[in-house]
Amino acid sequence: MTIPDGTPVLRLDRVVKSFGGLMAVDHCSFDVEAGTITGLIGPNGAGKTTTFNLIAGVLAPDDGDIRYRGESIATLPPDRIARRGLVRTFQTPRIFARMTVWENMMFATPEPAGEGMLRALFRPAWKRQEEKTSDAARDILTFVELEPLANELGGSLSGGQRKLLELARALMLRPQVILLDEPTAGVSPTMRRILIDRILELNRTGTTFLIIEHDLDMIMRICHKMIVMHYGKPIAEGEPQVVRKDPRVLEAYLGGEVA
Amino acid sequence: MTVEWIPFLTLLGTLALIYSLLALGLNLHYGYTGLLNFGHVAFFAAGAFASALATLPPPGSAAYQELGARYQIGFGWPLPVGMALAAVAGGALALLIGATSVRLTSHYLAIATFAMAEIFHSFLSNEEWLTQGVYGISVVPQPLKGTVIPVSQYPYFYLLFTAITVFALLFLTQRLTESPFGRVLRGVREDELAARSLGKNTPRVKLQAFTLGGALAGIAGSLWVHFIGAVHVGQFVPLITFQVWLAVLMGGAGNNLGVVFGAFILVAFRESTRFLNNIPLLDRFTAANPTFVPSLRFVIIGLLLVAIIRFFPDGVLPERHRKAIGTRQDRRLS
Numbered sequence: 064m065t066i067p068d069g070t071p072v073l074r075l076d077r078v079v080k081s082f083g084g085l086m087a088v089d090h091c092s093f094d095v096e097a098g099t100i101t102g103l104i105g106p107n108g109a110g111k112t113t114t115f116n117l118i119a120g121v122l123a124p125d126d127g128d129i130r131y132r133g134e135s136i137a138t139l140p141p142d143r144i145a146r147r148g149l150v151r152t153f154q155t156p157r158i159f160a161r162m163t164v165w166e167n168m169m170f171a172t173p174e175p176a177g178e179g180m181l182r183a184l185f186r187p188a189w190k191r192q193e194e195k196t197s198d199a200a201r202d203i204l205t206f207v208e209l210e211p212l213a214n215e216l217g218g219s220l221s222g223g224q225r226k227l228l229e230l231a232r233a234l235m236l237r238p239q240v241i242l243l244d245e246p247t248a249g250v251s252p253t254m255r256r257i258l259i260d261r262i263l264e265l266n267r268t269g270t271t272f273l274i275i276e277h278d279l280d281m282i283m284r285i286c287h288k289m290i291v292m293h294y295g296k297p298i299a300e301g302e303p304q305v306v307r308k309d310p311r312v313l314e315a316y317l318g319g320e321v322a
Numbered sequence: 323m324t325v326e327w328i329p330f331l332t333l334l335g336t337l338a339l340i341y342s343l344l345a346l347g348l349n350l351h352y353g354y355t356g357l358l359n360f361g362h363v364a365f366f367a368a369g370a371f372a373s374a375l376a377t378l379p380p381p382g383s384a385a386y387q388e389l390g391a392r393y394q395i396g397f398g399w400p401l402p403v404g405m406a407l408a409a410v411a412g413g414a415l416a417l418l419i420g421a422t423s424v425r426l427t428s429h430y431l432a433i434a435t436f437a438m439a440e441i442f443h444s445f446l447s448n449e450e451w452l453t454q455g456v457y458g459i460s461v462v463p464q465p466l467k468g469t470v471i472p473v474s475q476y477p478y479f480y481l482l483f484t485a486i487t488v489f490a491l492l493f494l495t496q497r498l499t500e501s502p503f504g505r506v507l508r509g510v511r512e513d514e515l516a517a518r519s520l521g522k523n524t525p526r527v528k529l530q531a532f533t534l535g536g537a538l539a540g541i542a543g544s545l546w547v548h549f550i551g552a553v554h555v556g557q558f559v560p561l562i563t564f565q566v567w568l569a570v571l572m573g574g575a576g577n578n579l580g581v582v583f584g585a586f587i588l589v590a591f592r593e594s595t596r597f598l599n600n601i602p603l604l605d606r607f608t609a610a611n612p613t614f615v616p617s618l619r620f621v622i623i624g625l626l627l628v629a630i631i632r633f634f635p636d637g638v639l640p641e642r643h644r645k646a647i648g649t650r651q652d653r654r655l656s
Contacts (some may be wrong), residue, residue: 119519145521159509159517161576165646169502170509177502178522180530184497193502197647213646217512236521314540 072097072240072271073118073149078127078137080110080117087113089295093239100262100272102282102303104311105292111275112154114292116241118273120144146173146276147248150233151242153279155274156225158232160218164209164263167217168200169193171235200235205230207261223254230261240271245279259285283307291315332477339488340384340545341483341585346495346536346578347412347567352567353575353641354499355531356511361497362418362566367446367558369408369543371453374462374553374634376404386456389461394451394627401465405544410488412540413533414443420532425525427514439563441505446555446639462547484545488582491538492613495577498534506578507531565592568623571654572630574637583639595619 071094080088085303088110095101103111116122118129120141129137137146145151159167174196176182177189204210207227212220220228226246245257246262263285266272276282283289283303290300293315299306306312344366351357378396379385386396399407423434446453453459464476471479498504509517510524510531518524547553565588573584598604598615607614630638 107655121515121519126629131343138521141518142521142523145519149518150521153516157513157519159512160507161512161641161643162508163643163645166508166644170505170517170522173501173521178506180498180503180534183501183503184494186497186501189502194647198650199644201649214643216643221521232520237418 069096069098070317071095072132074130075114075118075274076128076130078114078129079118079125080113080122084293088117088124091292091296092127093290093297093300095271095273097239097271098266099287100266100274100285102286102289103273103275103292104277104279104282104289109315110294110295111292112244113295115151115244115275118149118242145236146233148236148239149242150236150240151240152226152229152233152244152246153224154244154248156219156222158214158217158225158228162217163214164204164217164228165197165200165213165219166194167232168204168235171198171232172196172199173236196235203234204230206234208257211312213302221251221254223250223258226250227254227258227261230258234265239264240273243272243276244275245275245277246319247276247281255281324382329477330524330593334589335479336481336549337593337594338544338586338589339484340501340549340565341547341569341584341589343488343491343542344539344566344583345493345573347542348570349565349575349578349581350495350499350507350531353557353570353577353581354507354511355528355587356428356514357424357528357532358428359435359532359535359565360560360563361435361442362539363558363560363562363613364419364439364442365412365416365539366543366546366562367442367553367555368411368441368536369540370547370558371543372411372540373401373404373544374407374459374547374655375452375569376407377465377548378459378461379463391461391519392457392460393454393460393461399549401463401544404548405541406593408540408544409537411539412543413537414539416536417529417533418515420529420536424532424558433602436563439560443555443558446558453553453555458552458556458557460552461553462551462553464548481551484549487545489539491541492578492582495538497579500644545555555639564643568627569636572627572634572637574634574639577637577639579638580639580641584637587626587638588623591623592619596624 073095075091075093077090077092078088079090095103105111117124117246120139124137128135131149155166174192176192182188201210204213209227246258262272286303289303289306290297291312298311298315299309348362351359375395376397376399378393379398380396381394419438423431426434447455467473467476506522506527512525514524569584569588570581572587574580598618599608
């Protein structure tokens, strides 16, 4: 079942997460509408990455609920959330350094053939699936222009290539929603253009994105909606042009005294 | 002193094969899954005792009387049953230790496994009804010895038997690690959080790898105990764990053939340093200082490790990198 564009595919409902005395995420509520690109911005320490970790299941919320396609995922572990089609990338790319680019892709296959201990021993049981997965991997690598590097080690890639590989690897899971944590930070201009083009192209074919980004010009150009977080909760949300003029946003970014 | 080469090489080969199996188990843990297991000897011991108790003639039987033994448990089952039980014992102990500690990361896991192995060692020392404590059991059956196979030929027979067992297990391990399952293990090794975020149930996968490696070490225990014909807790010291680590690191973590090779280097060096006494000038030192040669053996093994790490940081046979399988077009052509 596909959810029509515009309805929330992901909904945070008064989510709370504190570390000791620090309230990192403080009754945070927002929606991500299906088929959109939503930007999540805010000053350092606003709780953006913690919010990502809560959505992805790396952290469990202390209170509140997170719903994905109408079902609560607040208590699910990260692997089950990923298998449901909600996949994330990391601020610092976490690629498998001592595995080839191709293997990084193959790893992410959602098909379990040959991943069980017993079936693994019987090659005929998974060989065909492996070929199909490999073809899919090549197609996606071609899509992000990494195909020529298929046999290189993950650890030999540049920062930008790692970001691309992380996105490509996430695509292997055929996700409905992708969470990107600073996709263009530290990425060369050429690579950045490829990345943004691919995000826009995937979005046109129906993939929903929630993107943390510090490059405000870039995120404002590509996103449909922006959510500004400050001290663990959204202080403004809406269309980029509106949000950028919001006095609360200027205050959060520039500091109270200046504004 | 002249060396009898054939018996010496037979001994060396059998020991090296047993260490190979231990190394294959640790390689599943560390080389493939990145689990720092510093308690490997416990699985070896579990397998050794399981196999010994399974195959010993039952107390009260005629064979028991004949041996004049004192142990309290024996089932008189055939060796294959003993080996299977050794695998189960090693695997079950690994499952038990793993279930409580495999979620720990890196060095925390190292400390936990080391401690668990020590606990298991004390358990074996103290539960005399099971293990005969520090006395051990010196009448562990050596199947077919003196009946089908003449005593003088037995070492060669046992070498062959060990070789077949170890190579069969090497083949199966290789099958497993060169499959999507093995790929999942290596992903967990590289970055567990990334692996989990890509939909893999990493705690379960780690536990599976830990159990399988423990089972391999258990089988090694079985091969060892019937080779020696005796079992006692004093055989299972932490030094064994570290020697297996040495074999894995020297041979090449993440490469099954590599760690087997590493086990052979280790055992060859360790056993051949016994001949230091025969070196002309050294014997003058040894006459005055009996601990000189034993100490020198460790120095030499230490130097070997340093040299290998210096010249082969990834082991003599490093992990190889898996290239992409052919494209659609390639497959159509072939």
